[in-house]
Amino acid sequence: MDIGGTFTDVVLELPGAGRVTTKLLTTYTHPGEAVLKGIGQVLQQAGLSSGDIGLIIHGTTLATNALIERRGARTALLTTEGHRDALEMAHEDRFEQYDINIDRPRPLVPRHLRLPVHERLDCNGRVLIPLNEDSIESALPVLEEHGVESVAIGYLHAFVNPQHELRTAELLQAARPDLSITLASEVCPEIREFERLSTACANAYVRPLMSRYLERLAGELQQMGFSCPFLMMTSGGGLTTLETATKFPIRLVESGPAGGAILAQQVARYGKMKRLLSFDMGGTTAKLCLIDDYQPLTSRSFEVDRVYRFKKGSGLPVRIPVIEMVEIGAGGGSIAHIDRLKRIQARQVVVEREADVLRQANNLLRQNESERQAELGQLQSELDFYRRLAGTGGAQSGLDIYRVEVIPTDSGRVFQFILTLTQNIRRAAIITGRARVDIEGTMEDRPVTLYWSQVSDGETPEPTFRFKYFQQLERLITLPEGFEANQLTVRLRSGSLRTPVEQSMEWASLFNRTETGISDEVTLESSPDD
Numbered sequence: 001m002d003i004g005g006t007f008t009d010v011v012l013e014l015p016g017a018g019r020v021t022t023k024l025l026t027t028y029t030h031p032g033e034a035v036l037k038g039i040g041q042v043l044q045q046a047g048l049s050s051g052d053i054g055l056i057i058h059g060t061t062l063a064t065n066a067l068i069e070r071r072g073a074r075t076a077l078l079t080t081e082g083h084r085d086a087l088e089m090a091h092e093d094r095f096e097q098y099d100i101n102i103d104r105p106r107p108l109v110p111r112h113l114r115l116p117v118h119e120r121l122d123c124n125g126r127v128l129i130p131l132n133e134d135s136i137e138s139a140l141p142v143l144e145e146h147g148v149e150s151v152a153i154g155y156l157h158a159f160v161n162p163q164h165e166l167r168t169a170e171l172l173q174a175a176r177p178d179l180s181i182t183l184a185s186e187v188c189p190e191i192r193e194f195e196r197l198s199t200a201c202a203n204a205y206v207r208p209l210m211s212r213y214l215e216r217l218a219g220e221l222q223q224m225g226f227s228c229p230f231l232m233m234t235s236g237g238g239l240t241t242l243e244t245a246t247k248f249p250i251r252l253v254e255s256g257p258a259g260g261a262i263l264a265q266q267v268a269r270y271g272k273m274k275r276l277l278s279f280d281m282g283g284t285t286a287k288l289c290l291i292d293d294y295q296p297l298t299s300r301s302f303e304v305d306r307v308y309r310f311k312k313g314s315g316l317p318v319r320i321p322v323i324e325m326v327e328i329g330a331g332g333g334s335i336a337h338i339d340r341l342k343r344i345q346a347r348q349v350v351v352e353r354e355a356d357v358l359r360q361a362n363n364l365l366r367q368n369e370s371e372r373q374a375e376l377g378q379l380q381s382e383l384d385f386y387r388r389l390a391g392t393g394g395a396q397s398g399l400d401i402y403r404v405e406v407i408p409t410d411s412g413r414v415f416q417f418i419l420t421l422t423q424n425i426r427r428a429a430i431i432t433g434r435a436r437v438d439i440e441g442t443m444e445d446r447p448v449t450l451y452w453s454q455v456s457d458g459e460t461p462e463p464t465f466r467f468k469y470f471q472q473l474e475r476l477i478t479l480p481e482g483f484e485a486n487q488l489t490v491r492l493r494s495g496s497l498r499t500p501v502e503q504s505m506e507w508a509s510l511f512n513r514t515e516t517g518i519s520d521e522v523t524l525e526s527s528p529d530d
Helices: 032-046 062-068 131-146 163-175 193-223 242-247 255-271 351-367 371-391 505-511
Strands: 007-014 020-024 056-060 075-080 114-117 127-129 150-154 180-183 230-233 240-242 273-282 286-292 302-306 317-318 326-329 334-338 344-348 397-410 414-423 431-443 446-451 462-465 470-478 483-495 501-506
Touching: 056 255, 062 193, 062 302, 075 131, 075 193, 075 230, 114 131, 150 193, 150 240, 163 180, 163 351, 180 193, 180 242, 193 230, 193 242, 193 317, 230 242, 230 334, 240 242, 242 414, 255 273, 255 286, 302 334, 397 483, 397 501, 397 505, 414 431, 431 470, 446 501, 462 483, 483 505
Parallel strands: 056 230, 075 114, 075 150, 150 180
Antiparallel strands: 007 020, 230 240, 273 286, 286 326, 302 317, 334 344, 397 414, 414 470, 431 446, 431 462, 431 483, 483 501
């Protein structure tokens, strides 16, 4: 079973070299839905039951997509005092020497959630400063305040002696049993502080999402009657158990494409071709891998979410065994077109996904149940989003503010600010710029306008964007005591725009985003053959 960005493929190998295959559109709300449907189809075609299956192998790019799209858990990092900026300082070099507007990849953990712990080991693992457990206790209110779901623990030289990391995990687990905890000494037990912390943070970031998905899928397979082993493909081309995959989901990055490289290796051996170039065309991307002396090229490092294509150092480093591949952001679901500068560009097709959303909406409408209204509202939002990207419902001129959300936290003055930007895919080229956020209101009966530096933690710069099709920016904002907000204004500035894009919203309207219905435009003419 292979879940890609556009399609989900299920292949059933039969005794005697027979094979049954099926291809379905990936279901984004729960990717396992397409997997289970595909399994049912191939079993029906082969005339087999779940009890006849001896092994299930699963590859997926879900972890990769979560990192690129920043859809992971709210994550914190506990690290040695004085070293919390290692994630942002990186190697203190410039991967693009002549670009004066160089844009580094944004760390998965913001600075206000990188929490210092008073402790220190030397390079041989000897304790220089004992672990101060009070500094861990003082971090707990911060985790609660910001709704942290996952924590990475990475101390200096802990790969030699993990004693302090293990003790910290014990204290956190006792205080917050529901917390997902990742130890850098387990995920990446090797020298190089930046790479080790980056890998640990990436693992912590995707772990809750991947754990929920894999555990749910395993439970659904058991309900279908499967009792055979369930193994996951790793990024290095090997196989691992479900337990290991849920603990170290970062090892599943690019596990789907790795399966294609392993197939190319087998083809090379079968055809006695020592050197071979494999080309794996997916719906969203295309991957190339070099097979040399019957072996795919491998590496101990990998970069995700690169800001500059093919530029080493422009992404987030992950230290895991991986099959080395070149990935191009255009696949079978892409259409070539000529842009305004007469350049050949590729855009992703969203028509199929839009049709899939419409089919789901129709199925729900036929059921005519009141409890389905919330699901219909979600489908309407997704449909609007895809139409906005395709240029059939807004964003006709390019950059557009698709949605602004403000979500209250447990602290009455702290809010999660989410800004979603889109760009028409018919015109899309990479656009960079800055978002200015102003909040107007009153304080002590006087009109007051708060700027970004006044509502952020003082260390978080104004939101910047760099994207091609869409991007979601998330920040925490804090309103001062006594301030009553009335209106929020977002202004987007970019060198690519003649005039800024601006949108003002009533503050109260930002909290009423729940939709209880779906517009008539979703209703399709149905027939018995639908």
